[in-house]
Amino acid sequence: MGSSARSLELRDASVRFGGIAALSEVSLTARPGRVLGVIGPNGAGKTTLFNVACGFVRPDAGSIHWGGQELRGLRPHQLARLGIARTLQGLGLFDRLTVLENVLVGADPQARTGFLAGLLALPRAGRDEARLRSRALETLDQLGIAGQADRHPGALPYAVRKKVALARALVAEPELVMLDEPASGLSDHELSELGTLLRDLASRMSVMLVEHHMDLVMSVCDDITVLDFGRVIASGTPDEVRDDPAVLAAYLGEAVT
Amino acid sequence: MRRLAAVWHSTLGRHLLVTAAAVLVVVLVVESVDDFRAVQLTQMAYLGIAAGGLTVLTGLNGQISLGHGALMAVGAYTTALLVSDDPVLPLPVALLTATAVTSAVGVVIGAAAARLRGPYLAGATLALAVALPGVALHFGETLGGEQGLRLRVPETPGWVLDAAYFVTAHDLTRSKYVAYLAWFTLVVVYLLLANLARSRVGRRWRAVRDDEVAAELAGIHLGRARVSAFVVSAAAAGAGGAVMALAVRLTAPTGFTLTLSLTLLTAVVLGGLGSLTGALAGAALLTFLPSVITDAGTSAGLDDIRAAELAPLVYGVVMVAVVLLAPRGLVGTLHAGWRRLRNPAVTPDPTTSADAASPGATVATSKGDTR
Numbered sequence: 001m002g003s004s005a006r007s008l009e010l011r012d013a014s015v016r017f018g019g020i021a022a023l024s025e026v027s028l029t030a031r032p033g034r035v036l037g038v039i040g041p042n043g044a045g046k047t048t049l050f051n052v053a054c055g056f057v058r059p060d061a062g063s064i065h066w067g068g069q070e071l072r073g074l075r076p077h078q079l080a081r082l083g084i085a086r087t088l089q090g091l092g093l094f095d096r097l098t099v100l101e102n103v104l105v106g107a108d109p110q111a112r113t114g115f116l117a118g119l120l121a122l123p124r125a126g127r128d129e130a131r132l133r134s135r136a137l138e139t140l141d142q143l144g145i146a147g148q149a150d151r152h153p154g155a156l157p158y159a160v161r162k163k164v165a166l167a168r169a170l171v172a173e174p175e176l177v178m179l180d181e182p183a184s185g186l187s188d189h190e191l192s193e194l195g196t197l198l199r200d201l202a203s204r205m206s207v208m209l210v211e212h213h214m215d216l217v218m219s220v221c222d223d224i225t226v227l228d229f230g231r232v233i234a235s236g237t238p239d240e241v242r243d244d245p246a247v248l249a250a251y252l253g254e255a256v257t
Numbered sequence: 258m259r260r261l262a263a264v265w266h267s268t269l270g271r272h273l274l275v276t277a278a279a280v281l282v283v284v285l286v287v288e289s290v291d292d293f294r295a296v297q298l299t300q301m302a303y304l305g306i307a308a309g310g311l312t313v314l315t316g317l318n319g320q321i322s323l324g325h326g327a328l329m330a331v332g333a334y335t336t337a338l339l340v341s342d343d344p345v346l347p348l349p350v351a352l353l354t355a356t357a358v359t360s361a362v363g364v365v366i367g368a369a370a371a372r373l374r375g376p377y378l379a380g381a382t383l384a385l386a387v388a389l390p391g392v393a394l395h396f397g398e399t400l401g402g403e404q405g406l407r408l409r410v411p412e413t414p415g416w417v418l419d420a421a422y423f424v425t426a427h428d429l430t431r432s433k434y435v436a437y438l439a440w441f442t443l444v445v446v447y448l449l450l451a452n453l454a455r456s457r458v459g460r461r462w463r464a465v466r467d468d469e470v471a472a473e474l475a476g477i478h479l480g481r482a483r484v485s486a487f488v489v490s491a492a493a494a495g496a497g498g499a500v501m502a503l504a505v506r507l508t509a510p511t512g513f514t515l516t517l518s519l520t521l522l523t524a525v526v527l528g529g530l531g532s533l534t535g536a537l538a539g540a541a542l543l544t545f546l547p548s549v550i551t552d553a554g555t556s557a558g559l560d561d562i563r564a565a566e567l568a569p570l571v572y573g574v575v576m577v578a579v580v581l582l583a584p585r586g587l588v589g590t591l592h593a594g595w596r597r598l599r600n601p602a603v604t605p606d607p608t609t610s611a612d613a614a615s616p617g618a619t620v621a622t623s624k625g626d627t628r
């Protein structure tokens with residue numbers, strides 16, 4: 001994480017979809033070396049928040065800042081080069097690519113050779129590819145799924161597919177990783193594994209996660225922002241948020257596990 | 258032995274070995290056939306070149322094109338314009354120019370196509386295929402109108418004749434010269450396409466095909482990926498058209514109707530989407546099947562006209578059968594069968610073959626942003 005590590009900041013971001021205010025003046029900061037959790041009931045605007053931060057949804061008002069610089073007219077394909085990675089709520093794996101190839105796509109922004117080298121299969125394209133390949137295998141190995149490198153995602157259990165998606169995001173060594181519901185569908189054992197991994201990631205980068213699983217959120221997050229109907233109703237440390245009356249009210253009727 | 262293994266493990270080494278073998282096969286085959294077959298082989302080559310481009314576009318990038326016949330026309334007309342007047346340009350120069358011009362047209366069409374999906378893309382490229390012959394009529398002065406343009410294919414260069422005589426010990430006929438030209442072009446085009454498909458460029462195309470949102474998050478500019486696939490594909494179609502012009506020696510609107518575009522698509526689907534071997538197999542089928550069927554028809558007692566009508570019917574039946582029984586195409590199915598033979602423990606997964614995808618998935622689906 002070095003001293004040059006950057007923070008992602010959202011300032012007063014608002015998004016309307018027709019009649020509904022999906023986000024209203026939401027501000028938050030994801031800091032280096034910290035895990036920021038974004039929680040809230042279904043439809044609270046969590047995914048929309050990620051989409052704003054990634055340039056998929058343009059905010060009607062407000063701004064996004066990365067390392068103090070405003071990101072104007074941000075487009076999703078620019079994120080990877082800014083050092084920001086994200087996983088999707090629906091995984092979004094490339095089904096007809098192998099696991100290794102999926103991760104190689106994540107590593108692609110780091111390639112040094114281009115179209116012509118590929119067209120002519122120049123030796124330097126081969127060396128470049130070998131470099132990315134060993135890096136991708138290393139990332140798969142860190143997540144314990146290097147043995148599945150040549151399989152296709154469709155043939156793998158859900159938990160392994162989630163790891164593939166994570167590997168694809170992490171292989172580029174981002175400064176910030178945004179995870180949309182990384183715990184959904186995981187067993188208790190896999191959950192504790194994920195918790196350890198998230199803490200480990202925080203030592204290298206900023207982590208931002210949307211999650212419904214309260215135990216995980218409370219145990220791994222340094223900061224938590226609670227959304228309800230597109231508004232920030234609370235933010236602070238897990239202890240501060242846990243007992244906040246507004247949060248309890250928002251979750252009333254929902255099982256707080 | 259270790260050296261050879263090392264060569265085999267680099268993309269370039271492997272592809273060059275295959276290329277050398279292919280050149281050898283081309284020489285052996287062309288030398289062993291008569292002139293009539295050589296003409297047919299030439300036809301197979303130019304269909305194969307264009308189909309190779311189409312299979313990359315549709316199989317690897319998920320874009321469908323019903324307009325590749327029109328792109329062939331661009332290559333063919335460019336070639337015809339370049340080699341109709343004295344002094345005639347050297348053929349390789351004409352070929353490269355035709356490819357470059359078609360690529361440039363591909364940039365424009367690809368940029369429009371990149372914004373369209375599925376049926377809309379099919380419709381737009383269909384319109385292109387239908388409209389393009391009209392351009393030739395409209396600019397009748399330069400493009401020869403209905404009659405088209407005649408080509409003056411230059412004499413076979415002396416050194417080629419000498420070299421051919423040296424290797425094969427008999428004279429090279431004009432048809433065989435064109436057959437060599439066509440097949441060597443095919444080998445070069447396929448080598449380059451295979452290189453690209455294996456490289457990160459091809460991987461990005463496939464990523465965009467499988468999931469747009471995830472591809473964007475991995476830093477891929479969707480528009481650029483789509484346009485580049487279209488341009489590469491157009492370049493191959495242009496090269497195919499150029500060879501076609503040289504082989505037919507006449508470039509006229511009737512040669513580039515919608516039927517040609519559909520023929521290419523048929524070749525690609527029959528062979529198996531995304532597979533160059535499949536595209537070549539499809540081109541072979543479309544070249545040789547009609548005469549085989551027609552011969553079978555006449556020997557079964559049909560008159561000539563009836564026998565000629567048999568071929569499209571058999572096409573249709575074969576096409577439906579392939580889509581129903583072997584959706585990965587001929588090559589894809591053989592490939593899967595071979596792997597099952599070698600490794601019976603692995604159950605076949607319908608989505609596993611990277612180079613032979615199912616035609617059902619050709620139409621890229623647009624996914625919502627919010628996931």
Ligand SMILES: Nc1ncnc2c1ncn2[C@@H]1O[C@H](COP(=O)(O)OP(=O)(O)OP(=O)(O)O)[C@@H](O)[C@H]1O
Pocket residue numbers: 017020022040041042043044045046047048049627
């Ligand atoms: N593209 C869109 N068009 C219209 N409305 C949308 C769009 N995306 C989200 N919304 C609406 O905005 C609100 C916030 O949705 P969002 O997906 O951000 O919620 P979420 O907090 O991620 O919910 P979940 O926990 O179910 O994933 C919802 O009411 C949703 O219906």
Ligand SMILES: [Mg+2]
Pocket residue numbers: 046047048089628
């Ligand atoms: Mg969500």
